[in-house]
Amino acid sequence: xxxxxxxxLLITALSGVSGYLMSKASWIGRVGITFLHREYNxxxxxxxxxxxxxxxxxxxxxxxxxxxxxxxxxxAKFLHFLLLLAAIGCMYLTYDDFTTDFSHHLLGSRFHxxxxxxxxxxxxICVYFxxxxxxxxxxATDINKKEQAxx
Numbered sequence: 540x541x542x543x544x545x546x547x548l549l550i551t552a553l554s555g556v557s558g559y560l561m562s563k564a565s566w567i568g569r570v571g572i573t574f575l576h577r578e579y580n581x582x583x584x585x586x587x588x589x590x591x592x593x594x595x596x597x598x599x600x601x602x603x604x605x606x607x608x609x610x611x612x613x614x615a616k617f618l619h620f621l622l623l624l625a626a627i628g629c630m631y632l633t634y635d636d637f638t639t640d641f642s643h644h645l646l647g648s649r650f651h652x653x654x655x656x657x658x659x660x661x662x663x664i665c666v667y668f669x670x671x672x673x674x675x676x677x678x679a680t681d682i683n684k685k686e687q688a689x690x
Contacts (some may be wrong), residue, residue, distance in 0.1 A: 546667055550596050553660050558582075558589020560653030568646035582650075592657045599661055603668045616669060623665035630658035 564586040572579045579586040584676065603622065606615050637643050637651045 542671070547597075547600070550600070550660055550664070551593055553656060553663075554593035554596060555586075555589040557592045557653045557660070558587070559585040560649050560656060561585075561588045561592075561655075563649040565645060565647035565650070567682060568650060570646070588653070592660070595657075596660050596664065599664050604666060607668050607671065619665055619668045621670065625660060626658055626661040626665055628664070630655060633658060637663040666684070 569583060572583060581591060597668045598629070603619060606618050610618065633651075633654050637646075637654075
């Protein structure tokens with residue numbers, strides 16, 4: 540718990556920055572979002588884009604936390620590694636899409652940086668769980684033995 544709250548605060552701050560960067564699309568990109576792709580209108584307002592990124596990152600955090608708590612140590616670490624590879628792959632596919640699709644290329648570099656930062660947040664979550672030590676479970680009998688030893 541000591542490490543979780545500062546990490547979630549970091550993810551929240553990075554989500555805000557990501558939302559801000561995504562709201563800074565080029566003029567032609569904003570026109571395209573307004574008239575052609577209305578489903579992306581939330582990306583034009585920084586706090587709405589940041590909130591959307593934050594909600595997705597919290598879902599990833601909860602999913603990976605459940606993996607960490609419910610599965611065996613090595614299998615959980617293996618799944619976190621696979622998710623890390625998936626996040627890196629998604630970042631590459633986003634880069635490839637932004638460089639090859641002309642309409643996405645018109646959105647501008649700040650918009651692109653916002654998406655790269657969002658994928659980077661997921662990579663950070665994966666690395667956090669990969670290197671987080673496993674919590675030791677204390678059995679009730681161990682607690683009783685410690686209490687009896689102090690008496």
